Amino acid sequence: MNGGGLSREELIRYGRHVSIPEVGMEGQRRLRASSVLIVGAGGLGSPAALYLAAAGVGRLGLVDHDRVELSNLQRQVLYDTDSVGTPKLASARTRLAGLNPDVAVETFEAHLDSGNAFEILEGWDFVIDGSDNFPTRYLVNDACVMLGTPFAYGAILRFEGQASVFAAPDGPCYRCLFRDPPPPDLVPNCAEAGVLGVLPGIVGSIQANEAIKWLAGIGKPLAGRLLLIDALRMEFRSLDIAPDPECVVCGAEPSVTELIDYERFCGETAGEMATGGEGEAEDGAGTEDTGDTMEDVDIDVHELKRRIDAGERFQLIDVREDYEWAICNLEGAGARLVPLATLPAAVESFDAAEPLIIHCRSGPRGDRAVEYLRAVGFDHAVNLAGGILAWAEEIDPAMPQY
Incomplete structure (x- = not known):
């Protein structure tokens, strides 16, 4: 053995590692061990x-x-x-x-x-x-x-x-x-x-x-x-x-x-x-929306903006995670954070008499949430097509995107 404990063959095989000062022979020995x-x-x-x-x-x-x-x-x-x-x-x-x-x-x-x-x-x-x-x-x-x-x-x-x-x-x-x-x-x-x-x-x-x-x-x-x-x-x-x-x-x-x-x-x-x-x-999280949703299950961001401006009553549910909410959210429009994993436990707090609008980052989690909610009796639940990304791109360009 030579080269600080590395064989000649190892020095050749891992030469591009050994030549990096941050790795060197000591780092390569640590990897081997x-x-x-x-x-x-x-x-x-x-x-x-x-x-x-x-x-x-x-x-x-x-x-x-x-x-x-x-x-x-x-x-x-x-x-x-x-x-x-x-x-x-x-x-x-x-x-x-x-x-x-x-x-x-x-x-x-x-x-x-x-x-x-x-x-x-x-x-x-x-x-x-x-x-x-x-x-x-x-x-x-x-x-x-x-x-x-x-x-x-x-x-x-x-x-x-x-x-x-x-x-x-x-x-x-x-x-x-x-x-x-x-x-x-x-x-x-x-x-x-x-x-x-x-x-x-x-x-x-x-x-x-x-x-x-x-x-x-x-x-x-x-x-x-x-x-x-x-x-x-x-x-x-x-x-x-x-x-x-x-x-x-x-x-x-x-x-x-x-x-x-x-x-x-x-x-x-x-x-x-x-x-x-x-x-x-x-x-x-973060997946792209394919647009492959059931008829009457989606609304677009312009319709949501119209409903907000008109003062219509509805529940706006954000099914993203806490860290995503911290980046950007629609709290000013009355949004409530209910991460997707907690949705079944939260449905009892929803008002069955008011429409439910669900949104995530770009659509797919909202689709799943709406599918679940309709299966448990919330027949008028809808998903915000394109999620909060679509809102940022089409309604509020100042909103941070991720």
Whole structure:
């Protein structure tokens, strides 16, 4: 051995890392001594696994239980056409070994649940959540908080994605941002709404980048920040996230002190993504409106403006999240914030005698909310087409956009 503990072959293989002053030989040695577990070997897990293996992370774990399907190949770059029908983990192991035989790849062909989560997640230096459903996402968060293991969060839907690092020391966890899982069937998944094939490559690479920085001890992590990515507009925005002192998992007096199987809250179909996929943008946050809505379910922003100016009585419900409300809102028009996940608990406070106008950022969450509200008896609930983005673009250009 030479080169400060790196072999000649390693110096050649990782030369472009070693030549970076911030990484150098010490950073590369740290990567070699580190371990990362990836939950979900799908759209997000694929690029993350490839780049972490290429970077020389010494021990890499993959959790998945699916087989490769033809529809995966549009975005899950870890696999090829010959892999269709085979277990994902078998194909992934072969591909990663071919990329870098010095990386020890461990596979867990299992559905992550409260019974095995600690056993699988314990002992890793960093976790990447490439999950594709809310039950797994909340389970990963809770387990990582309890184990003291930081993890990179990623989510995608249509053209938009999110990324952050949670459960870092003194940083927020996923529940500080999204306290409760959404109700069953309120959130569209990638199978229903679609996803631009390159988007998971962008978000998964960001997750791998965060893992490498953390393990090498360089740079500023995404902990305490939520990165919002709009691939259609090619815009990036970073929002600060503070730890919630009343968080049910990482707060001063946590009420969740053991792992929970969240299928009973979220429903088995609440998202295509988790152990096996790509992670949908939270509650469909920031997705583009396709305009594919039922007749008489939408109104446009000009009609809303007319109703406001005319002094008509109606209830204006904003189903976005707290952090989105803080950026811009229609509070001056009487809007009330009811995040989508809390909608079923809030319906009893709605006045059935007054019209309900629902809005989100750009439309899809509003569509889901209206579908739910009409199913429980609010027949005159309508969605604001284009959401608050349309309001900012067509009615109030001074309103901040995100």
